[in-house]
Amino acid sequence: MSGDKPEPAQQAFVRQRWLLPSALVKELDPDGERSGRRPRRTARDWVVDFCCFLLAVLIGLTSAETLLDEDIPKSLATVDQLLGALSCGAVWLRRRWPVGLAVVMVPVSFVSNTAGGAFVVALFTLAVHRPFRYVAWVGGVSLLLNPLFYWLRPDPGTPYLLAVALGLVLTGGVVGWGMFVRSKRQLMLSLRDRARRAETEARLRAEQAQRLAREAIAREMHDVLAHRLTLLSVHAGALEFRPDAPREEIVRAAGVIRESAHEALQDLREIIGVLRAGDPDDAGRPQPTLAALEALVTESREAGMKVTLDQRVTEPAGVPASVGRTAYRIAQEGLTNARKHAPGTEVTLTVTGAPGEGLSVAVRNPVPEGEVPHVPGSGQGLIGLTERATLTGGRLEHGPVADGGFEVRAWLPWG
Structure with missing residues (x-):
């Protein structure tokens, strides 16, 4: 594990650590890297975005019906509906600019009743993809403008206090739901990250154990074979330096060489067998x-x-x-x-x-x-x-x- 160059398992761990969440991490971490190209929407993202767009349109159409009951000029009603249509179209930009869309929708929804659905979607998206400090500013301004909005444009069929209370509950519910979704996503990312960390650490521990086992086998090979091979070298050297030695000594030296070579080959086979089996404790003969x-x-x-x-x-x-x-x-x-x-x-x-x-x-x-x-x-x-x-x-x-x-x-x- 030492040295300047990381091992393959370490490199894989680094790649998994930084490439793990891809687009979702960028959405959950606004302070992270944004210079890279944004990943394309998946099929699930398209379905969710279409449902959000459809929800904004339905809320906008419902709000457009209330314009008929209000005593406002037709031109203002037309402008209201035009702003609502543009706001619904802007819902498709919620993933790319969640903060900007929510900030823009605060004044737009204040002057346009039909843009309320788009504002709800934008506020929910902000709560999901950005930390609470962003939601607190945007949601706080919306809550402050809520009483003023119903005072300037009262709902004929709903009392003023009830309308303000419903607006507060709706805003709080949207923010709470979005933060719940965000916390759930963060939990899933954390669990996935922990699982990959545990898998990589287990792989590293396995590689380290295998390396230590191989080192132990290498030490054992040296201890066993050095003794046998030294006998071979000494007796072969004696035969080389004393070619005129008595026949009995030559026969005895040759016997020692043969026996030592046989024992060395036997020890080598056993150690190689242990190495192939991958179990350093599985030895052929007792230690x-x-x-x-x-x-x-x-x-x-x-x-x-x-x-x-x-x-x-x-x-x-x-x-x-x-x-x-x-x-x-x-x-x-x-x-x-x-x-x-x-x-x-x-x-x-x-x-x-x-x-x-x-x-x-x-x-x-x-x-x-x-x-x-x-x-x-x-x-x-x-x-x-x-x-x-x-x-x-x-x-x-x-x-x-x-x-x-x-x-x-x-x-x-x-x-």
Whole structure:
């Protein structure tokens, strides 16, 4: 997850985060980006807009009938109806300019009775697509003009106070309905955003778990194969430097090479099988524990190493499996390094510990005599062991000692 370049899952998350709501987010967020091209209306948008236009026309026609009962000049009635028709046509612009349409409809509806339907639609649209501060200004001005409108143009069939009250209730109902629709849309957007966030985070967690599992398999592959391949390299190097060795030694070295190659291939097959299965806990053979140290030492001795095992562990059966496995890997890597860099020397493997005191592992070898054949190595083994010991809550140190030899020391918790 580090680095300057985001991973594919992160890029997908960013794209989903910013492209999620498209047109609806732009409508709900007036302060957002508006420079881009507005998305086209969907079939549902066309149906809703047509219904709003039809509602404005029906309310306008109903209001036009009341003009016949009012004592106003015919020219003014014509102007009223013309403004109402233009207002109904302007309803189709409610999505593009909701604030501008609502502001314009306030004075238009004050002078034109037939524009009342268009004003209701514009006020509802403003409440749906804009924050409350816009609705408060437009709705507040409308409520202030409402008593004046019915005082100048009273309804012959409705008392003045009742008409004013009905106007107030109608305006409040339209605003409340629009804000309810807005809050519902925002809730749906929030839930959709949370779902996509959760899906992306789950994908990221899965990728991270897979990467950690692959890294664990890689460390396991190094720990297992380095020991086997070092045996191959050492004995092959011995055959190369001593082609005149006795037949018994050549036969024994060839047997060690054959056995080590067979074991390395077997370990490689198992690790690759785990990698293909995608389950790092599904291993073909049991993982080594502290009890396998004696077998490791025996195998090293059969390969020609001089190894002294000093094991003083109280209740060895009570060592946790993870601690015992880590101790085994440390001892295995220490013996492998000693075989590569100090062949022919007597290596001392010391394991001590007790419950509550922890488990100590030390692999020490003296300075080799004579010329040491060069065995290539990556230098990652001790780094991996240090990380492994740290993950278990312990520590690992390595370096030369006073007599010129080399020692790997580790302490692992055993509580």
